Amino acid sequence: MKIAALNKDGKSVLGVHIESGIIDIEQALKAVPASHDVPVDVEQFIHGGPTARAALREYVDQLLSEQDIAQQADFMVDESEVSFGPCVANPQKIICVGLNYRQHAIETGSAIPTVPILFNKFANALAAHREEVVLPDVSNKIDYEAELAIVIGREAKNVSKQEALNYVLGYCNSNDLSARDLQMKTPQWMLGKTCDQFCPIGPYLVTTDEIPNPNGLKIRSIVNGEVRQDSNTADMIFYCDEIISYISQHMTLMPGDIILTGTPEGVVMGYPPEKQVYLQDGDVVTIEIEHLGKLTNRMVKK
Known part of the structure; x- marks a missing residue:
């Protein structure tokens, strides 16, 4: 469904x-x-x-x-x-995985992670399909990140990789909007990741029976009609089952928790400095993942 x-x-x-x-x-x-x-x-x-x-x-x-x-x-x-709301409205946790696509790690000059790099967003960051996202005054380097989001369906603690996908309710598109100047101010990324509306999700929560293999999905971001990211979740370094199992060893996952699984290459930060043009007032960003529909938001400056 x-x-x-x-x-x-x-x-x-x-x-x-x-x-x-x-x-x-x-x-x-x-x-x-x-x-x-x-x-x-x-x-x-x-x-x-x-x-x-x-x-x-x-x-x-x-x-x-x-x-x-x-x-x-x-x-x-x-x-x-339809006026959409976020397809998950009250997650206890929003957990994100950084540098989880091999080509994205390469484009940013980062080492290939040996364990999942985890950071967080909060519920203030949630936004819905077709909702206008207000660009914050404190940053002028807002980047898009197309990501597959996992939505947990039942309590998961110390689950094995083999059993991990049995704890998933479904999947959705997400946009891990990132203020790169804030993100890089300190070694901790959180400030640049969880500004208001920095986690659009949707338009649908698609149940697992429609997504038998989350690690073989086409994934794209499109900005003002131009394809910027065009990849496949198969390029993940840590697959969905590994991510869920790893997180569950450290904290209990609860129904409605959201896990953002990382972004492919093609983000603005990965461009040469002279070609970096960050999101501006009026830009329209669409995240499209195979079988999950299209998540679209317009960026606005107020």
């Missing part, structure tokens, strides 16, 4: 993306009551465990099989009309 958070009447409701649009689950339940409790927002979907997820899947199947096109109009929303 492709799960979306829909901003509607001042609250967030659950949407399910299908080929013909997005099902507004709250509206659907008014038209077609369910025989079981069905999650009505993303938090319930994440924290309700397998029971809630199975109930939603069964209900969506019922809607699509039993309702004719005219009835579906009562609860189908055209995606162009």
Whole structure:
């Protein structure tokens, strides 16, 4: 399933993306009551465990099989009309992996890591698909980073590499926006990584049944229509199962936690100094990962 958070009447409701649009689950339940409790927002979907997820899947199947096109109009929303929220709204943790693509490490002149390099963002950094991202006044070197994000589905502590992917709920596009001047002020990267809106995610949380191999996905970033990054998650140094297992040896991962898995080559910081043009007011950045849709944000200066 492709799960979306829909901003509607001042609250967030659950949407399910299908080929013909997005099902507004709250509206659907008014038209077609369910025989079981069905999650009505993303938090319930994440924290309700397998029971809630199975109930939603069964209900969506019922809607699509039993309702004719005219009835579906009562609860189908055209995606162009949707106001999206972040596809995960309240993570306990946002953990990021630095220099995790071999070619990105090479372009920045960095040594190939021998263990995952971890840093963090906070929930203030979350932003949604089509949300305008305000460029902070404290930096003039804002960079884009296309990244595959892992969303954890159940508590994970000391899990093995072999079992790690069983703890994943799904995946989504993310943009690890980075203020390079702030990032490089000190050996600690956090300041340049977690400014407000510096972690757009979405538009969907795509469940694992649709992504059997997260380490073989095409990944791109596009700035104002120009492809800047064009790679594959196969270039990761540490694959998703290794990352999850490694982190879980040091801290307990909880449902809804987000892990950003690193970015490929092609970021502004990797260009020769004379060719470095960082994000400006009005720039439009799209992150596109195979099977996960497209995450688009416009940068604005206020």
